[in-house]
Amino acid sequence: MGKRVYFDGLNVLRFFAALAIVVFHSSQWYHHDFSTPFKMFLHNLPIAVDFFFILSGFLIIFLLLMEKSETGSISIKNFYLRRVLRIFPLYYFIILIAYFFLQTPKDNIAWDKFLYFAGNFWMIAKDSWTIAALNPLWSINIEEHFYLFIPALILLIPTKYIKYLFFSIILFSIGFRIYTTLTINNNWMTIYMHTLSRIDSMAIGGLLALYHFKNRIKFNLPVSFFILLMMALFILMSLVDSKDYSTLYFATIKKYIFTIPMLLVLILFVFNENKGLNKLKRNKILNYFGKISFGIYIYNAMIIDLLDRCECLHGCYYIKFFLDVSLTLITASLSYELFEKQFLKIKNRFQIIKTKK
Numbered sequence: 001m002g003k004r005v006y007f008d009g010l011n012v013l014r015f016f017a018a019l020a021i022v023v024f025h026s027s028q029w030y031h032h033d034f035s036t037p038f039k040m041f042l043h044n045l046p047i048a049v050d051f052f053f054i055l056s057g058f059l060i061i062f063l064l065l066m067e068k069s070e071t072g073s074i075s076i077k078n079f080y081l082r083r084v085l086r087i088f089p090l091y092y093f094i095i096l097i098a099y100f101f102l103q104t105p106k107d108n109i110a111w112d113k114f115l116y117f118a119g120n121f122w123m124i125a126k127d128s129w130t131i132a133a134l135n136p137l138w139s140i141n142i143e144e145h146f147y148l149f150i151p152a153l154i155l156l157i158p159t160k161y162i163k164y165l166f167f168s169i170i171l172f173s174i175g176f177r178i179y180t181t182l183t184i185n186n187n188w189m190t191i192y193m194h195t196l197s198r199i200d201s202m203a204i205g206g207l208l209a210l211y212h213f214k215n216r217i218k219f220n221l222p223v224s225f226f227i228l229l230m231m232a233l234f235i236l237m238s239l240v241d242s243k244d245y246s247t248l249y250f251a252t253i254k255k256y257i258f259t260i261p262m263l264l265v266l267i268l269f270v271f272n273e274n275k276g277l278n279k280l281k282r283n284k285i286l287n288y289f290g291k292i293s294f295g296i297y298i299y300n301a302m303i304i305d306l307l308d309r310c311e312c313l314h315g316c317y318y319i320k321f322f323l324d325v326s327l328t329l330i331t332a333s334l335s336y337e338l339f340e341k342q343f344l345k346i347k348n349r350f351q352i353i354k355t356k357k
Contacts, residue, residue, distance in 0.1 A: 005063060007270050017051045018297045022304075040240075041237045047242050052139065053205065054262060054263060054266060057146075081350045087294075090294060095114055098134050123193060127189050132301040135301050142199065187251070217271040221272050221274060226265075226277060233261040292333055299328055307324060
């Protein structure tokens with residue numbers, strides 16, 4: 001095979017996306033009414049989940065395209081083994097913790113739904129969230145649904161036609177949100193966490209992967225372009241409620257006024273070879289936290305919820321915020337070093353296209 005595939009900056013973006021979720025969960029006492037621009041900004045931080053979808057779609061689909069190009073095929077078995085070894089250990093570990101230590105009789109959780117990655121559909125059916133430790137799993141469910149069929153489709157469809165696959169997924173997702181808005185009264189949970197409503201973000205990441213695979217994006221722009229884009233995104237997040245699905249437009253199309261800037265952030269950060277950005281992209285600490293971002297995302301809600309129960313922290317909002325963030329990072333790091341790494345070593349044996357560690 002050729003040289004290893006690695007995208008400078010991807011881990012850094014993963015970390016900031018995971019950190020956004022932690023900040024959102026740990027500051028809900030403050031932004032629950034989002035009556036000021038800063039509160040609205042905090043309220044909108046969960047768009048980081050869409051950013052995760054875009055990043056995941058981009059990287060995994062690019063690797064599949066590379067494998068197909070270099071080997072003439074795609075090992076579906078090896079792909080699923082890699083997904084199992086990366087996702088399943090931590091996913092089922094948090095379920096075990098929740099089952100044995102965190103549930104109460106009144107929670108009435110359909111555990112079987114989470115076991116086979118249908119937890120998001122269960123939460124939609126009951127129209128509410130569940131215990132904190134399980135709440136982040138809905139997005140993992142969506143990713144697993146998407147990657148259940150996408151490798152086979154990329155293998156079977158000629159590469160020159162794959163763009164139509166991703167455009168079709170995006171249009172189908174828009175159509176699903178239109179149908180949901182017109183036919184379901186209490187549709188917020190469906191639009192927010194149904195697989196068919198959210199897979200367009202991964203397809204958008206796939207389109208970027210396909211374009212880069214064919215054209216190799218590479219440029220050198222001043223850091224000021226990236227800073228201005230980030231400022232524009234932050235202003236947008238401070239003014240527009242990304243989770244307001246009260247009209248047909250809001251429920252179906254408005255999400256793209258956030259998705260497009262996030263896609264541009266990915267492009268301007270990862271493919272820009274500006275020296276100033278390169279220092280940030282290669283920062284060892286940020287890259288390490290990016291490597292453990294899956295754990296940060298999985299553990300944060302549980303840790304924040306457990307700290308919420310500590311009466312000694314009631315009213316100590318800033319101390320608790322510090323503990324929320326720091327203990328989440330520490331837990332994710334310990335989990336990565338002591339638990340996840342053991343499975344990642346096995347996972348690497350099934351790589352067809354090698355990636356840098």
